Amino acid sequence: MKVTFRTLFLLIVIFQFLSCNKSKTETAIKSSVSKDSIKESKLAVNNPVKEDFSFPVDSTxxxxxxxxxxxxxxxxxxxxxxxxxxxxxxxxxxxxxxxxxxxxxxxxxxxxxxxxxxxxxxxxxxxxxxxxxxxxxxxxxxxxxxILSVKIPENIYPEESFKFNFKGIEYTLFATGKKKKESPDSDWIIVSDYKLYLRTVVDGKETKELLVAKKNFDDQMIRMIFGGDLDDDNKLDLIIDTASHYNASSPTLYLSKPAEKGKAIKPVGVFTTVGC
Incomplete structure (x- = not known):
């Protein structure tokens, strides 16, 4: 009888030990998934836009x-x-x-x-x-x-992303930064420390490039104008209005063909104007 009780006790301990290990494993997996899902939005907190930093630079x-x-x-x-x-x-x-x-x-x-x-x-x-x-x-x-084109959202706010396939290549546009409502009952969103990225996946290889960075906005938001193949290489090109002020316009051209080796796209031209 003592032997049977001792055996039963050992089995319970072993079962509890295994259950404990299983619980820790599941917690770690859930934690890992959670970190991956918010990693992009945390980029803005860990790497805020400096006061004097703006990208791309028109003069270049x-x-x-x-x-x-x-x-x-x-x-x-x-x-x-x-x-x-x-x-x-x-x-x-x-x-x-x-x-x-x-x-x-x-x-x-x-x-x-x-x-x-x-x-x-x-x-x-x-x-x-x-x-x-x-x-x-x-x-x-x-x-x-x-030319072939792809329909993309006009605005991509912080913590938003848009994934699409263009000519067999997987692309994702995503933004980091801070956003808040102008007031609790307002539809107007105030954005700061903004960065817009393009992630490209070709044959399982991923690249990520900064498209736009702005510290603050004045009644304006980055606006997507066009997405498609302008330079005839079966890859994505973009036109983005990168202005951060309501009285300015800065359509900016991004092409894939002039991009450096290992890169998917490059800003090559801009036309900045002011209304008055």
């Missing part, structure tokens, strides 16, 4: 891009009429890229000019009548014709 982007509007004198360079331009055009949900004749005309700038007779402003127009998204100076790998 060599490719010239413009839009079809009227601009201040210093926003259009004198030699622009000598360049060959390609226009990105949108017709309903389809996009095309084509060489386009662009015209530059001096016009009155109501914000700057003192008199109606003064003409310091620039009016930019094009021969193609379709809706023009952007004009880009001719690059060696541009080809006339329709």
């Amino acid at each position: 982007l060599p490719v010239k891009i413009i839009q079809l509007e009227t601009f201040h004198n210093d926003e259009i360079e004198e030699n622009y009429d000598k360049k060959t331009w390609f226009g990105l055009f949108k017709n309903k949900n389809d996009y095309s890229l084509s060489e386009t004749k662009v015209f530059f005309k001096r016009v009155n700038d109501p914000v700057i000019d003192d008199n109606e007779e003064d003409k310091t402003g620039w009016e930019v127009s094009a021969s193609v009548k379709d809706t023009c998204v952007i004009l880009i100076e001719k690059l060696p790998y541009f080809i006339d014709g329709n």
